[in-house]
Each structure stands twice: as structure tokens, then as C-alpha cells.
Amino acid sequence: MRIVIVGAGRAGLSVAIHxxxxxxxxxxxxxxTALTARAFEQHGLVALVGDATDALLLKEAEVARADVVAAMLRRDADNLAVALLSQAAGARRVMVRMRDPEYRSVYERAKVDRIFSEMDVFIGAIGTAIEHTAVRNALLLGKxxxxxxxxxxxxxxxxxxxxVSAIAADPGFPGSCVFAAMHLPDGTIEAPRGSSVVQAGMLVLLVASxxxxxxxxxxxxRKA
Known part of the structure; x- marks a missing residue:
């Protein structure tokens, strides 16, 4: 894919390298210029210097040919401008890094394809870990x-x-809970089926309200 990352800070550069x-x-x-120089000299990335809220610079970056434009600047107002200009230029998909939750409705009205909020990830991981010590990792979904x-x-x-079929049929099993994946002791990951058996020490990936x-x-x- 052809991808344009707007913002070469730590997060933007890491995504670009990946x-x-x-x-x-x-x-x-x-x-x-220091960030773009690092991107080019240390990582061999194509790097353009300038204000990405300038339509001419985005044209030079060929956002019209981009499969994805990811706006990862420090200010939401700038990310919004990049998103709108990229959409107008013909970018297939536009994604933004949201800093201020107040911008979510604005991004949604602008029909941005994906909105990524570090605060949502932080709240989901830290908040859940504080409330439920047995949880390894957590991510909030669906707002x-x-x-x-x-x-x-x-x-x-x-x-x-x-x-899994017997567990799901148990009267005490919460109706909103879904088995998403099972990490087997040998390190492999299995997509749960009705016949899949839960083992001691297994990591299970679950989704629930x-x-x-x-x-x-x-x-x-609960103990047997």
C-alpha cells in the first residue's frame, strides 16, 4: 500500500518504520527538519519538510494516490485540516490520532475513516487493571x-x-461474553470452537460488555 504519515514524532515515526x-x-x-532528517537518514524513509495543512505540500506528498493518510500531528485542529484536505484530494482512507476527546464528534462529522485515541487505550488498560487484578491486558471497544x-x-x-460449548451453555455464563481466542501452552493461538477445551494456565481472549x-x-x- 501507499501510505502517507503526517507527523514524524515518536509515534508517527514508529508507525512509519513498522x-x-x-x-x-x-x-x-x-x-x-530534525525529525524529517532522522526519518530519512536513519531509517531511509521518504520525508517531506513543511506544513501539512498546506494543500500544496499534501499534493507534493501525492495524497491523491495514497491508500491511507494517517494524520498524527500534535494538535487536533491540524489533524482535522489534514484529514479534510486529504479527503478532498482523493485519498482512499483517512485516519487521525485524536488528542482531545472533544474532537471526536468533529472527526465523525468529517467522516474520518478511523479515529485513534491514546487516552481511550490508557483508560481501558489502566482502569481495568486497577479494578480487576486478574486481567492481563485490556482494550475498550465500542466507545x-x-x-x-x-x-x-x-x-x-x-x-x-x-x-467452550459447555461453558457457553452454563446458566451462570454472562450473555455478553464471547470467546475471541485461546493461547495454548505451546504458544500457538486457536480460534475457539465448540469442541475446544479450556486448559489450566491457558490465556483466553474474551470480549464482554x-x-x-x-x-x-x-x-x-470460581473454583471447581
Missing amino acids: LRAGGHDVTVVDRD GLSVAFELEVPSESAVVGRP RHELGTVIEFFL
Whole structure:
């Protein structure tokens, strides 16, 4: 894919390096000459210097040919301008890094394809870890109404040795909970099926509504 990353700071550059390693055609844009020099000299990225809210600079970056434009500048107002200009130029998809939650509705009205909020990730991970110590990693979904999280199944749990179909049919199993993945002891990942058996020490990836999160955790931690 052809990708334009607007903003060559730590986050933007890291994304650009990751995508370049994946074989994508990546261009970074930033007004800071030191950042663009680092992107070019240390990482071999195509880097343009200038104000990305200038339509002429975005034209030079060929956003009209871009499969994705990711606006990752320090100010939401600038990211919004980049998004609108890129859309007008014909970019296939536009994504933004949101700093201020007050901009979410503005981005949505602008029909930005994807909005990424570091604060949402932080709140989801830290907040869930504080409230539920058994949770390994967590991510808020659906505007914070649902949570995707990892849970290690204790050896004494009542679900050990039971197939997923039997667990899901248990009257105490929360209705909003969905098995998303199972990390097997040998390191492989399995897409859960009805016949998949939960093992002691296994990491399970679950998705549940936020208000039932505590109930889901209690269900998996209850002893046989």
C-alpha cells in the first residue's frame, strides 16, 4: 500500500518504520527538519519538510494516490485540516490520532475513516487493571461500552477441562461474553470452537460488555 504519515514524532515515526518493514510504500511529512532528517537518514524513509495543512505540500506528498493518510500531528485542529484536505484530494482512507476527546464528534462529522485515541487505550488498560487484578491486558471497544481482555485460567477454575460449548451453555455464563481466542501452552493461538477445551494456565481472549466484566471474571475464577 501507499501510505502517507503526517507527523514524524515518536509515534508517527514508529508507525512509519513498522509499515516500511512490512513492505509498504511510506512517506512521512513534518515541519520539523530534525525529525524529517532522522526519518530519512536513519531509517531511509521518504520525508517531506513543511506544513501539512498546506494543500500544496499534501499534493507534493501525492495524497491523491495514497491508500491511507494517517494524520498524527500534535494538535487536533491540524489533524482535522489534514484529514479534510486529504479527503478532498482523493485519498482512499483517512485516519487521525485524536488528542482531545472533544474532537471526536468533529472527526465523525468529517467522516474520518478511523479515529485513534491514546487516552481511550490508557483508560481501558489502566482502569481495568486497577479494578480487576486478574486481567492481563485490556482494550475498550465500542466507545467504551465493551472490553476485550486477556485472562489466565487458574488450575483450580471450574472451567478447566470443559469445552467452550459447555461453558457457553452454563446458566451462570454472562450473555455478553464471547470467546475471541485461546493461547495454548505451546504458544500457538486457536480460534475457539465448540469442541475446544479450556486448559489450566491457558490465556483466553474474551470480549464482554463493560458492566458485566466483573461477572465474567468471577465466572472464570470460581473454583471447581
